[in-house]
Amino acid sequence: xxxxxxxxxxxxxxxxxxxxxxxxxxxxxxxxxxxxxxxxxxxxxxxxxxxxxxxxxxxxxxxxxxxxxxxxxxxxxxxxxxxxxxxxxxxxxxxxxxxxxxxxxxxxxxxxxxxxxxxxxxxxxxxxxxxxxxxxxxxxxxxxxxxxxxxxxxxxxxxxxxxxxxxxxxxxxxxxxxxxxxxxxxxxxxxxxxxxxxxxxxxxxxxxxxxxxxxxxxxxxxxxxxxxxxxxxxxxxxxxxxxxxxxxxxxxxxxxxx
Amino acid sequence: xxxxxxxxxxxxxxxxxxxxxxxxxxxxxxxxxxxxxxxxxxxxxxxxxxxxxxxxxxxxxxxxxxxxxxxxxxxxxxxxxxxxxxxxxxxxxxxxxxxxxxxxxxxxxxxxxxxxxxxxxxxxxxxxxxxxxxxxxxxxxxxxxxxxxxxxxxxxxxxxxxxxxxxxxxxxxxxxxxxxxxxxxxxxxxxxxxxxxxxxxxxxxxxxxxxxxxxxxxxxxxxxxxxxxxxxxxxxxxxxxxxxxxxxxxxxxxxxxxxxxxxxxxxxxxxxxxxxxxxxxxxxxxxxxxxxxxxxxxxxxxxxxxxxxxxxx
Numbered sequence: 001x002x003x004x005x006x007x008x009x010x011x012x013x014x015x016x017x018x019x020x021x022x023x024x025x026x027x028x029x030x031x032x033x034x035x036x037x038x039x040x041x042x043x044x045x046x047x048x049x050x051x052x053x054x055x056x057x058x059x060x061x062x063x064x065x066x067x068x069x070x071x072x073x074x075x076x077x078x079x080x081x082x083x084x085x086x087x088x089x090x091x092x093x094x095x096x097x098x099x100x101x102x103x104x105x106x107x108x109x110x111x112x113x114x115x116x117x118x119x120x121x122x123x124x125x126x127x128x129x130x131x132x133x134x135x136x137x138x139x140x141x142x143x144x145x146x147x148x149x150x151x152x153x154x155x156x157x158x159x160x161x162x163x164x165x166x167x168x169x170x171x172x173x174x175x176x177x178x179x180x181x182x183x184x185x186x187x188x189x190x191x192x193x194x195x196x197x198x199x200x201x202x203x204x205x206x207x208x209x210x211x212x213x214x215x216x217x218x219x220x221x222x223x224x225x226x227x228x229x230x231x232x233x234x235x236x237x238x239x240x241x242x243x244x245x246x247x248x249x250x251x252x253x254x255x256x257x258x
Numbered sequence: 259x260x261x262x263x264x265x266x267x268x269x270x271x272x273x274x275x276x277x278x279x280x281x282x283x284x285x286x287x288x289x290x291x292x293x294x295x296x297x298x299x300x301x302x303x304x305x306x307x308x309x310x311x312x313x314x315x316x317x318x319x320x321x322x323x324x325x326x327x328x329x330x331x332x333x334x335x336x337x338x339x340x341x342x343x344x345x346x347x348x349x350x351x352x353x354x355x356x357x358x359x360x361x362x363x364x365x366x367x368x369x370x371x372x373x374x375x376x377x378x379x380x381x382x383x384x385x386x387x388x389x390x391x392x393x394x395x396x397x398x399x400x401x402x403x404x405x406x407x408x409x410x411x412x413x414x415x416x417x418x419x420x421x422x423x424x425x426x427x428x429x430x431x432x433x434x435x436x437x438x439x440x441x442x443x444x445x446x447x448x449x450x451x452x453x454x455x456x457x458x459x460x461x462x463x464x465x466x467x468x469x470x471x472x473x474x475x476x477x478x479x480x481x482x483x484x485x486x487x488x489x490x491x492x493x494x495x496x497x498x499x500x501x502x503x504x505x506x507x508x509x510x511x512x513x514x515x516x517x518x519x520x521x522x523x524x525x526x527x528x529x530x531x532x533x534x535x536x537x538x539x540x541x542x543x544x545x546x547x548x549x550x551x552x553x554x555x556x557x558x559x560x561x562x563x564x565x566x567x568x569x570x571x
Contacts, residue, residue, distance in 0.1 A: 055467055086472060094469025104464035108483050117478060118468035163464075170468060 007066075008033040008205040009174055014053060014063035023049045024060070025229040031174075031222065034203040038216035038237070041226035042252060047209040050226070051176050054207070055096040056089050067095065068173050094122050097167030101179040103159040105151035105166070111138065112147040115166045123170065130169070137165040141195050157188030161195055168199075175199065177208040213256055217241055225249045330530035334521065335537065343517025344538050350434055350503045350513055355496055357439025362446025369451055380447065387444035393505050396437035400509040402428050430511035438503060442495065449491045453484035486557055493550040497543050504539070514538055 009031040016024040023046050031037040039047040052058040054065055056073040065072040072092055074081035106114050115134035119125040138144055141161040151159050160180055167175060177196065181189040193215050200206055200219050210216060216223050217237050224234040227248040233240055244250045320326055334340055368380035387395070403424035410418030428436070457480050465475045507516040518535040522528045
């Protein structure tokens with residue numbers, strides 16, 4: 001297998017500004033198939049924005065996003081990029097699972113409906129097939145028997161695990177996690193991280209924006225540290241977290257330790 | 259701290275100690291403590307007596323004042339002309355509400371458009387139709403032929419494709435529907451927009467991230483949740499429309515009120531016929547209110563189920 005074919009997510013020169021505020025200033029990042037990449041950095045460094053650009057919940061001003069070799073969100077017309085119509089964007093988004101900080105489960109639907117809606121509506125799976133898979137996924141995240149519950153009847157940790165099952169139901173190529181444990185009570189963080197750890201060990205390609213340094217150290221294959229819209233340092237966790245070279249990484253990590 | 263406060267706090271502490279017996283059974287029995295008497299509300303009894311006297315007085319006058327002519331009220335109550343007027347009122351109410359809801363939904367979606375011209379147009383519509391009395395709007399639709407004697411489908415500076423006489427097209431019924439429906443649309447637009455805005459944007463984003471298209475997101479995620487916010491005020495609007503529709507009397511459209519008026523212009527029984535019409539309005543609005551009660555009870559029951567409460571699994 002060549003090096004390029006094993007790259008699952010490739011970002012090149014991603015730039016974005018809100019009004020005149022540059023949020024991303026030319027970000028390059030490669031995440032190989034089956035690997036876990038943790039994005040670290042202060043809030044406001046652009047981690048979440050970068051993640052949201054990958055599945056085109058945010059538009060970008062410049063740059064190329066490739067997932068499994070396919071150019072995301074745009075097509076070339078001559079030398080310039082043109083944004084794809086919404087219908088094609090939806091099709092590409094379906095290949096990427098996303099887990100949000102605030103879970104964002106559909107409040108009016110049961111746990112089971114939350115999981116089967118997209119496979120049935122978007123993939124055209126049969127209800128039976130989708131429900132069977134939803135039950136398997138729920139068992140997988142430790143929530144067998146909760147099919148008929150509504151999101152508000154579950155704890156934050158349970159809701160986040162349902163949200164992970166909902167994303168997995170689409171059989172995504174990549175899972176994007178946007179601070180998946182930041183909105184949880186401290187005692188519920190562990191159960192969500194455990195599910196993510198399992199997922200990583202099963203070979204899912206994952207990009208995780210997180211403040212959980214312990215998780216990054218143990219689970220990530222690769223850590224990227226962001227500051228002011230750039231990736232200032234990246235590499236294996238032992239290197240970036242153990243012996244940071246960049247001063248903002250050092251400052252960030254020293255604050256966490258104290 | 260003042261002397262008085264200290265004394266009070268000491269008393270509280272002492273009494274707390276007293277009520278904490280070392281062993282069960284050694285302290286005073288529960289019956290030994292003073293019972294709490296609920297406060298009496300003597301003012302309520304005074305109010306009941308006063309209200310009772312007023313109600314009885316009015317009731318007696320309604321029976322004894324012969325000018326009410328209850329005989330005539332009930333004689334016309336199920337007369338064919340009144341019932342036909344009632345039917346027209348019901349049709350007018352339903353059709354105007356449908357026009358209001360459909361156009362209101364279009365305006366609400368336009369209002370949320372990223373295209374400023376489209377959003378501005380919806381805003382201007384609501385501004386004009388909410389800012390002028392519906393009574394005046396009905397009069398204007400009724401006299402539209404004075405403004406546009408012919409109605410034609412055309413593009414600017416080109417000859418028209420189709421042409422009608424305004425008097426033929428804008429019948430009193432059409433004028434009534436236009437007046438009531440277009441006015442209602444302005445109110446429904448605000449109600450529907452409020453409902454759509456009440457949906458958590460995070461859920462919309464999650465649905466898009468799952469690859470759901472615009473129509474799926476709207477139909478599966480946004481509308482079902484917006485409906486809980488939209489339905490209660492819409493049933494209020496429906497009950498309001500039943501009564502507002504009586505204004506079409508100015509267009510000489512024979513609704514319930516105008517039918518009653520047509521009858522009393524010939525028999526001069528003004529009060530009894532107004533009472534006949536009022537009774538019918540009261541009956542229909544009561545039925546609608548009962549329906550509203552059940553609809554809202556169902557909504558709040560499913561809200562409770564979703565929010566916490568009864569496990570459905």
